Amino acid sequence: MYLFDAFSYDGLKRFWRCRYKRECKTRVHTGITDLIFLKNINNHTHDSDTAKVEVNIAVYNIKKRARETLEPTSTVMNYCISGLSQASKVSNY
Ligand SMILES: [Zn+2]
Numbered sequence: 209m210y211l212f213d214a215f216s217y218d219g220l221k222r223f224w225r226c227r228y229k230r231e232c233k234t235r236v237h238t239g240i241t242d243l244i245f246l247k248n249i250n251n252h253t254h255d256s257d258t259a260k261v262e263v264n265i266a267v268y269n270i271k272k273r274a275r276e277t278l279e280p281t282s283t284v285m286n287y288c289i290s291g292l293s294q295a296s297k298v299s300n301y
Pocket of ligand 1: 226228232233234251252253254
């Protein structure tokens with residue numbers, strides 16, 4: 209799980225920090241509105257919960273797309289989940 213940290217100086221990216229930021233130096237960069245991973249800095253120093261992060265991002269994108277389009281929910285789900293790793297698809301959430 210990542211916590212929102214700051215916007216980039218040019219306003220084109222969001223920076224996120226790992227929630228265990230005291231002991232873990234992992235940071236990721238995403239787009240402003242589409243939370244797609246652009247960059248991943250450092251590896252987690254603890255058990256990774258990358259799958260949960262990806263699920264959170266997928267839910268955000270699904271909600272956003274559902275608001276902005278008139279597509280049925282199932283179409284939106286397929287669109288948003290197609291970019292996820294296999295690990296997050298098989299996890300229970
Ligand atoms: Zn971490």
